[in-house]
Structures are given as C-alpha cells and as structure tokens.
Amino acid sequence: MSVIKVDLCVIGGGSGGLSVAAGAVQMGASVVLVEGGEMGGDCLNYGCVPSKALLAAGKHAHAMTTGASFGVSPVVPKVDYAAAKAHVRAVINGIAPHDSVERFEGLGVRVISAYGQFTSPRELRAGDHTIRARRFVIATGSSPFKPPIPGLDTVRSYTNEDIFELEELPSHLLVIGGGPIGMEMAQAHARLGSKVTVLEAAKALGKDDPELATIALERIRAEGVEILEGVTASEISAEDGVSVKTSDGRHFIGSHLLMAVGRTPNTGRLDLEKAGVEYGRGGIAVGANLKTSNRRIYAIGDVTGGLQFTHMANYQAGIVIRSALFGLPAKSSTAHIPWATYTDPELAQVGLTEAQAREKHGAALEVLRFDFAQNDRARAELNTTGLIKVMVVKGRPVGASIVGAQAGELIQIWALVIANKLKIGAVAAMVSPYPTMGEINKRVAGAYYTPRLFENPRVKRLVRFVQKLW
Numbered sequence: 001m002s003v004i005k006v007d008l009c010v011i012g013g014g015s016g017g018l019s020v021a022a023g024a025v026q027m028g029a030s031v032v033l034v035e036g037g038e039m040g041g042d043c044l045n046y047g048c049v050p051s052k053a054l055l056a057a058g059k060h061a062h063a064m065t066t067g068a069s070f071g072v073s074p075v076v077p078k079v080d081y082a083a084a085k086a087h088v089r090a091v092i093n094g095i096a097p098h099d100s101v102e103r104f105e106g107l108g109v110r111v112i113s114a115y116g117q118f119t120s121p122r123e124l125r126a127g128d129h130t131i132r133a134r135r136f137v138i139a140t141g142s143s144p145f146k147p148p149i150p151g152l153d154t155v156r157s158y159t160n161e162d163i164f165e166l167e168e169l170p171s172h173l174l175v176i177g178g179g180p181i182g183m184e185m186a187q188a189h190a191r192l193g194s195k196v197t198v199l200e201a202a203k204a205l206g207k208d209d210p211e212l213a214t215i216a217l218e219r220i221r222a223e224g225v226e227i228l229e230g231v232t233a234s235e236i237s238a239e240d241g242v243s244v245k246t247s248d249g250r251h252f253i254g255s256h257l258l259m260a261v262g263r264t265p266n267t268g269r270l271d272l273e274k275a276g277v278e279y280g281r282g283g284i285a286v287g288a289n290l291k292t293s294n295r296r297i298y299a300i301g302d303v304t305g306g307l308q309f310t311h312m313a314n315y316q317a318g319i320v321i322r323s324a325l326f327g328l329p330a331k332s333s334t335a336h337i338p339w340a341t342y343t344d345p346e347l348a349q350v351g352l353t354e355a356q357a358r359e360k361h362g363a364a365l366e367v368l369r370f371d372f373a374q375n376d377r378a379r380a381e382l383n384t385t386g387l388i389k390v391m392v393v394k395g396r397p398v399g400a401s402i403v404g405a406q407a408g409e410l411i412q413i414w415a416l417v418i419a420n421k422l423k424i425g426a427v428a429a430m431v432s433p434y435p436t437m438g439e440i441n442k443r444v445a446g447a448y449y450t451p452r453l454f455e456n457p458r459v460k461r462l463v464r465f466v467q468k469l470w
Contacts, residue, residue, distance in 0.1 A: 014041020
C-alpha cells in the first residue's frame with residue numbers, strides 16, 4: 001500500500017471535482033483525483049449532455065410535422081431510434097476527451113481510478129493507495145432514487161443512467177415523476193414516436209412558477225403526452241409488459257418504465273464517520289464556506305443536497321479554490337444561480353419566483369410582464385407561446401421567470417443583473433439588435449418605466465411646460 005502526500009485530494013470526477021482539480025493544479029497545488037466510475041460524471045455520461053442530444057433529435061422529428069404555417073408540407077418522419085442514440089453517444093464521445101484521465105494527467109493531476117473511503121480525518125484509501133492530504137474535496141454527486149414501490153424490483157425499469165442505452169423505441173413509455181428529467185424525456189420520446197404517460201404524485205414541473213409551468217405543460221400535452229398529476233404509483237408488475245397501479249385505483253400498462261422521482265446523494269462508499277463528517281439522507285452538511293464538520297474537508301455539488309446543477313457545482317468549485325488554496329474567506333450563495341428545463345417551450349428561473357418574492361417583500365414588489373407574442377422575431381418564427389416575469393424591489397431585480405423559446409439563453413442576462421446587484425435601468429438602457437429574441441429582456445425592463453413616464457401626470461405637465469419655453 002503506497003502513501004501519497006498532496007495538498008489537495010478531490011473525490012469524484014464529475015463537473016465540480018474536475019473544476020477543482022484543474023484549477024488547483026494549474027495554480028501550483030499538488031492534486032490527486034479519485035474516481036471509481038466514469039470521468040465526467042453524471043452530466044456528461046447520463047444527464048445534461050445525452051438528454052439534450054436526444055431532445056435535439058426529437059426537435060428535428062417534430063419540425064417535420066409542423067411546417068404547414070411556413071408553406072412547408074408536413075411529413076411523417078421516419079425515425080431510426082438506434083441512430084438517434086448513436087447521435088447521443090457521438091456527442092458524449094466528442095466531449096469526453098476534455099474530461100479524460102489523459103487530459104488531467106497532462107495538466108499534472110494524479111488520477112486514481114478507484115473508489116475512495118476515509119480511514120481517518122486526514123486519510124483516504126483508494127485502491128492500493130493511502131492518500132494524506134492537507135485538504136479534501138468531496139464531489140461524488142448523486143444517483144437516481146428508486147422509491148420503495150411494491151413490485152418495482154420485479155420489472156425492468158430505467159433511470160437517466162441507462163435510458164440512453166436503449167436501442168429500440170418504446171411503444172409506450174411510462175414515466176413516474178414529472179420533474180425536469182421526467183418531462184424532458186417524455187417530450188423527447190413522444191416526438192420520436194412513443195406513446196408516453198407521465199404519473200406525478202404532486203404537480204408536474206412543481207419547482208417552477210406555476211403560471212409558467214402551466215404554459216409549458218399545455219404544449220407538451222398538445223403533442224400527445226398524457227400527464228396525470230396527484231397520482232401515486234402504488235404497485236408495479238410485469239403484466240403485459242409493465243403495469244402500474246395507482247392509489248386512486250387506475251391501471252396503466254406500457255412497454256417500458258422510466259423512474260424519474262429525484263436523486264440521492266452518493267455518500268455510501270465514503271465511510272464519512274471515520275472522517276468526522278456529518279451527513280444525513282439529504283447529503284453532506286456544509287456551511288456557506290462549503291466546509292464540512294471536518295474543517296479540512298469540503299463538499300460541493302449534488303452530494304450536499306442543494307441545487308443539483310452542473311453549473312452550481314462549477315460555481316462552488318471556485319469557492320473552494322479561493323478558500324483551500326489561498327486561505328481567503330469565500331461563501332456560496334444560491335440567489336444568483338439560474339436553472340433551465342429544456343422542454344419545448346423551455347422554462348428558466350433565477351432568483352425569487354413571484355410567490356417567493358411576494359412572501360419576502362410584500363407590497364414593495366413590482367412584477368413586470370411581457371408576452372413573447374409582442375416580440376417581432378418570435379412572431380416571424382411562430383414562437384409566440386411564452387411569457388417573462390421579472391420581480392423588482394425598489395428598482396432592483398430580485399428574480400426572473402421565463403417560459404418560451406430560448407428561455408435558457410434569455411435568463412442569462414438576469415443572472416448577470418442579480419449577481420452584480422444591478423438595477424433594472426441597466427437592462428432598459430441596453431440596445432438589442434433587431435429583430436432578436438433578446439429584445440424581450442429589454443422590453444420587459446422598459447415596462448418598469450411605463451407608469452413612471454407615460455402614465456405620470458407630472459411628467460406630462462413638465463413636458464408641456466418645457467415645450468412652451470423651448
């Protein structure tokens with residue numbers, strides 16, 4: 001058993017861990033990266049990348065059926081599902097070298113391809129190595145959660161970790177869970193030719209603004225996806241393929257089953273008790289500085305149970321580098337972290353939703369609204385289904401919610417504004433090229449000044465007075 005002494009040991013080769021390792025080694029620290037699974041983690045291999053690649057295939061298939069309004073005769077697409085999955089694999093393979101062992105070893109990181117477990121507050125065992133590090137960073141991510149539904153273990157069920165390996169198009173895909181993963185995969189498969197039924201115990205897309213989520217769900221339903229809310233799966237069996245019985249007595253039979261009911265932090269292999277690290281079912285407990293109960297050990301990303309986004313883990317990686325390498329105070333915040341769901345239309349959010357802002361700020365809140373139908377580019381491309389809402393307090397945006405085409409792109413300016421504590425005038429003063437979807441952001445910002453300038457009697461009196469003198 002060899003002993004390795006380093007400045008920093010990173011446990012987990014997903015987005016957050018790779019960001020810490022690459023940043024730290026290039027700034028002069030000695031770094032060991034421990035990863036027993038796939039380099040690139042969930043995002044590259046099972047999540048963000050493959051899901052967006054499959055959604056893109058579904059988008060092309062859908063486009064072939066919706067051209068009549070543009071003078072293009074609709075046709076029924078001939079979908080080769082295996083070829084669509086080959087596209088998914090090609091995209092993953094094209095990105096993989098950036099996250100590979102070879103690249104990180106080239107940067108100077110020592111990569112150990114094994115799972116790690118703590119043996120003491122200062123030591124980790126990985127394969128044939130004992131690692132003694134000044135600081136550790138736990139970035140082991142999360143895994144799909146499979147609830148204890150009677151009969152689930154008797155059928156073949158898929159999660160986001162293996163649905164992309166499926167080579168044959170499901171004739172009827174049953175999806176349990178109506179969150180972002182469930183709804184993205186439901187729409188993608190429906191557009192590729194599957195019949196799809198989604199069973200959600202609460203509200204589909206329930207973490208988003210309900211007004212905006214309703215707009216997205218109406219479109220998805222119009223494309224043929226059956227979405228049932230307030231429905232709990234009570235029993236599963238292999239009857240005629242896959243059979244799901246619900247608590248209200250209904251019975252659904254499909255060819256394939258996708259479980260998309262949330263994720264659970266990956267803490268099981270780590271022996272955290274030996275490291276003196278506190279954790280629970282929700283993940284590893286960390287402070288705003290991302291330190292665990294062992295001050296020499298940090299934790300970032302999904303394993304902490306917070307916002308489970310690749311960009312959140314990457315942001316937290318920067319916080320850790322500032323603290324662990326330079327000894328500088330650094331705190332993590334979620335107030336400026338955006339997220340997006342890539343259904344069609346897309347949903348995006350940063351900061352407070354309208355409901356959250358009303359609860360926090362009360363009568364001081366102003367909600368600015370602008371419909372996509374008022375944007376000329378959206379009208380030209382028939383992308384008029386959409387709405388943006390910006391929550392403003394004393395001239396400063398505290399949240400933005402968007403549903404519509406390119407919502408994931410449009411939200412970025414509001415993430416910039418909130419991160420830098422800019423006022424609404426910064427966006428209103430921006431000049432957007434015409435015609436672009438980006439004008440939506442400028443127009444909603446301009447709505448802040450409409451009652452102040454165009455509906456204000458004092459402004460009108462002032463203008464008349466100046467005109468008499470001019």
